[in-house]
Amino acid sequence: MRRSLLLLTAATTALVLTALLVPLTLLTRSHAADRATAEATARAQWVAHAIGPSLATADERETAEQTVESVNGVDLPATSLVLADGSVIGPRDAEDPAATAPVRLARTGRAFTYEPASGGRLVLVPVQGAKDGTAVVQVTLSERQLYAGTLASWLVLAGIGVGLVLLGLLLADRLGARLVGATRRLARTADRLAAGDLTARATPEGPPELRLIAGELNRLAGRIDELLTAERENAADLAHRLRTPVAALRLDAETLRDTDEARRIAADVTALERSVDDVIRRARRPLREAPRADLAAVARERAAFWAPLAEDQGRDCEVTAPEHEVPVPVPADELAAALDALIGNVLDHTPQGTAFHVAVRVAPGGEAVLTVRDEGPGFPGHASPGRGASGAGSTGLGLDIARRTAEEAHGRFGAASTDGGAEVTLAFPPAPGAGRPSAPPAPTC
Numbered sequence: 001m002r003r004s005l006l007l008l009t010a011a012t013t014a015l016v017l018t019a020l021l022v023p024l025t026l027l028t029r030s031h032a033a034d035r036a037t038a039e040a041t042a043r044a045q046w047v048a049h050a051i052g053p054s055l056a057t058a059d060e061r062e063t064a065e066q067t068v069e070s071v072n073g074v075d076l077p078a079t080s081l082v083l084a085d086g087s088v089i090g091p092r093d094a095e096d097p098a099a100t101a102p103v104r105l106a107r108t109g110r111a112f113t114y115e116p117a118s119g120g121r122l123v124l125v126p127v128q129g130a131k132d133g134t135a136v137v138q139v140t141l142s143e144r145q146l147y148a149g150t151l152a153s154w155l156v157l158a159g160i161g162v163g164l165v166l167l168g169l170l171l172a173d174r175l176g177a178r179l180v181g182a183t184r185r186l187a188r189t190a191d192r193l194a195a196g197d198l199t200a201r202a203t204p205e206g207p208p209e210l211r212l213i214a215g216e217l218n219r220l221a222g223r224i225d226e227l228l229t230a231e232r233e234n235a236a237d238l239a240h241r242l243r244t245p246v247a248a249l250r251l252d253a254e255t256l257r258d259t260d261e262a263r264r265i266a267a268d269v270t271a272l273e274r275s276v277d278d279v280i281r282r283a284r285r286p287l288r289e290a291p292r293a294d295l296a297a298v299a300r301e302r303a304a305f306w307a308p309l310a311e312d313q314g315r316d317c318e319v320t321a322p323e324h325e326v327p328v329p330v331p332a333d334e335l336a337a338a339l340d341a342l343i344g345n346v347l348d349h350t351p352q353g354t355a356f357h358v359a360v361r362v363a364p365g366g367e368a369v370l371t372v373r374d375e376g377p378g379f380p381g382h383a384s385p386g387r388g389a390s391g392a393g394s395t396g397l398g399l400d401i402a403r404r405t406a407e408e409a410h411g412r413f414g415a416a417s418t419d420g421g422a423e424v425t426l427a428f429p430p431a432p433g434a435g436r437p438s439a440p441p442a443p444t445c
Helices: 002-051 060-071 101-106 150-194 208-241 243-254 259-284 295-312 332-349 398-408
Strands: 078-082 112-114 121-127 135-141 317-322 356-362 368-374 412-418 421-428 441-444
Touching (some): 002 121, 002 135, 002 150, 101 112, 150 208, 243 259, 295 317, 332 368, 332 398, 398 412, 398 421
Parallel strands (some): 317 356
Antiparallel strands (some): 078 135, 112 121, 121 135, 317 441, 368 421
8 A cells, every 4th residue: 555655646746747847847948038039139239229329430340340349259149240231240150141131121120039940049130320321230149048047947847846756755655654554553453353362452543544443443352352251251150050960960979889880970970070170261261372282192191081981892992192292282171172072983983892093193294183093884975974963863063073173273174984994183283382203103002
């Protein structure tokens, strides 16, 4: 926008100055010619007045020569006196002045100016009172003398024009910088809001339209903050209400007579309480917190959590993950929920005894890849179902949880049937500040 404003200002100023300066240049040329002609006419009249009385006496030639010589000089118009007998005193052109039509016309008593075809201008003034007839004073102006000073005037006008153009560009640049600066600051505020910083507010500045947009953006940010706060509180309240039935379940578990069964159910209740607490913490967590989790550690921890159930179902569980940290820009609880959904799908929708494999690796580009592969029958129709669709009577949201976890971190999700079962892949970009892997993956069970 700033460049466009400068180009528009330059074009507009140039057009206006052209419309003004072209007539001015022509006017200065005409004014220079009129001034030179007026000076030549005054010179010719003075010479005619000075030598008029002497032409009636015998010493007319000497006096006329002295007078004409006094008005001629370097860079001055050539002044000549054409006597009545045709002789010429002073400078003379290649053509005989006495034989020219202007001189013959001036002998009739008329004073006038004449522009010959060769250029320049002639000023002719008759001298009355000569003994032998009328003499003529002729002042010759060359082109250079006629338009003397025109170039300097044109240069001054050109300088004024360039100065006005530069001044217009400077003002346009300052105005453009103000507009662009206000727009960029408004865009930065919008970027901060998009990144989750709901405390960001725009400063109303610039033209009225930008101030209006800044005010509306601030209103929108405030309204979004209010709605998110209300949603977080509602989610936290709802999760808190689950504590009562969970506490009742714990009391019921403690009344069981079978100690092993009571211990197992109590462990499940503890896991449920932990999940409820995670929901409350997640609901109250500010959006602008930078999430970070160790994908390898989460994979090992969740595989170990599901290992007893897999063992009860006669399944072989293999986990391959690097020993070093594999940081990804996902909260640990969301990552654990996604992995729980994928492992839970394997345990719920494949025959007992079906083995599965959880693998974590770092791609050459730095991408962290999580793969859950089983040896079951694969997806119905050899393609993963969409959100809310399931071929086994479930809600169909398990894969969608994993998909959203990857996509919200600007990663990738893939699920497909293979020759040996089904495979689900989640790829995450590296977390900010993450280094390159220093050791190869190590298999664990």
